[in-house]
Amino acid sequence: MKVPFLDLRTAYLELKDEIDAAVARVLDSGWYILGPEVEAFEADWAAYCGANYAVGVGNGLDALILALRALEVGPGDEVIVPSNTYIATWLAVTAVGASPVPVEPDPATHNIDPARIAAAITSATKVLLPVHLYGQPTDLDPILALARQYGLFVVEDAAQAHGASYKGKRIGAHGDVVCWSFYPGKNLGALGDGGAVTTDNDELADRIRILRNYGSRVKYVNDVRGSNSRLDPIHAAVLRVKLRHLDDWTKRRRSVASRYAEGLPGTRLILPHVPDWAEPAWHLYVVRSNQRDTLQRKLTKAGAGTLIHYPIPPHMQGAYGDTDFGPLAIAESLANTVLSLPMGPQLTTQEVEFIIECCINAEEI
Numbered sequence: 110m111k112v113p114f115l116d117l118r119t120a121y122l123e124l125k126d127e128i129d130a131a132v133a134r135v136l137d138s139g140w141y142i143l144g145p146e147v148e149a150f151e152a153d154w155a156a157y158c159g160a161n162y163a164v165g166v167g168n169g170l171d172a173l174i175l176a177l178r179a180l181e182v183g184p185g186d187e188v189i190v191p192s193n194t195y196i197a198t199w200l201a202v203t204a205v206g207a208s209p210v211p212v213e214p215d216p217a218t219h220n221i222d223p224a225r226i227a228a229a230i231t232s233a234t235k236v237l238l239p240v241h242l243y244g245q246p247t248d249l250d251p252i253l254a255l256a257r258q259y260g261l262f263v264v265e266d267a268a269q270a271h272g273a274s275y276k277g278k279r280i281g282a283h284g285d286v287v288c289w290s291f292y293p294g295k296n297l298g299a300l301g302d303g304g305a306v307t308t309d310n311d312e313l314a315d316r317i318r319i320l321r322n323y324g325s326r327v328k329y330v331n332d333v334r335g336s337n338s339r340l341d342p343i344h345a346a347v348l349r350v351k352l353r354h355l356d357d358w359t360k361r362r363r364s365v366a367s368r369y370a371e372g373l374p375g376t377r378l379i380l381p382h383v384p385d386w387a388e389p390a391w392h393l394y395v396v397r398s399n400q401r402d403t404l405q406r407k408l409t410k411a412g413a414g415t416l417i418h419y420p421i422p423p424h425m426q427g428a429y430g431d432t433d434f435g436p437l438a439i440a441e442s443l444a445n446t447v448l449s450l451p452m453g454p455q456l457t458t459q460e461v462e463f464i465i466e467c468c469i470n471a472e473e474i
């Protein structure tokens with residue numbers, strides 16, 4: 110047996126008829142930028158997230174950039190970000206000319222440690238930008254409380270958290286703006302790049318809607334210097350199909366996670382910790398091992414695909430080689446020990462049992 114880390118084709122094949130029909134409908138419509146398909150998906154996605162508004166954009170990175178631009182974050186401003194995240198979170202901050210200020214994660218959850226945030230706040234801080242990493246909701250209440258106390262905005266990076274809940278309420282409108290990616294491998298994935306923001310704030314929604322479309326409300330009238338970052342109707346139509354299956358697919362991810370949690374405790378692997386207020390979306394199932402590289406080699410040899418999310422933290426990337434963020438020991442230690450096992454709604458029971466068996470065998474050395 111061989112189990113790849115991720116197989117996007119099986120996900121497509123499961124919904125092939127519905128997806129093909131949706132794509133054909135857009136091709137037939139003769140309308141290929143914004144329009145009714147995008148508006149319909151925006152309404153569906155806002156409703157699903159429990160938010161007043163959703164705005165479809167070109168990708169997850171642009172969702173973050175446009176959210177920061179709408180909040181008028183720029184040079185001289187500081188944005189508090191997790192030290193342990195995908196680099197897009199940081200790139201959005203530097204793209205608008207602001208400075209990322211990293212805060213270390215709680216090693217148990219891998220998410221930003223709210224207890225460390227206050228010490229990083231200065232008079233230049235404008236935004237708290239937590240990430241729901243791996244689809245595990247971050248502890249939002251203390252973050253929202255700090256934001257109120259210091260007069261800061263909260264922008265959530267929810268690129269991995271479609272369908273996750275925090276204290277019984279879906280991720281989507283806790284902070285001022287919530288940013289989504291529909292990159293094909295995400296829990297709700299398009300057939301190419303796509304993204305969105307959700308918010309309860311009508312002014313922010315309106316600003317982002319204009320910024321994504323050349324700063325224009327009326328064709329050829331440009332009120333602000335916008336950009337071109339629009340969700341394509343073809344992707345919107347596909348996302349509407351997939352959204353109808355998202356809860357079922359999340360349920361199936363949760364049952365894979367439960368099976369791992371039952372089958373792996375015999376090993377020395379450190380398994381994900383789920384706080385009692387969290388309902389994760391299980392974008393990734395990330396374990397930790399002090400012999401991570403050896404373990405990954407053995408699993409590869411046995412036919413079990415794995416990946417590392419992420420091998421190099423943002424502050425150690427060449428992209429930020431010109432800035433000294435100091436040592437960030439927790440992020441660095443996680444980067445050296447994390448390993449993502451196959452996770453997805455299309456994994457079969459036999460495949461999950463095979464992965465568990467491979468992990469048990471690999472640990473025996």
Ligand SMILES: *Cc1c(COP(=O)(O)O)cnc(C)c1O
Pocket residue numbers: 168169170171194195197198240266268269289290291292302303304
């Ligand atoms: C995927 C991802 C992004 C960026 O999304 P794109 O659609 O690839 O631009 C941002 N943040 C996190 C945490 C992500 O996982």
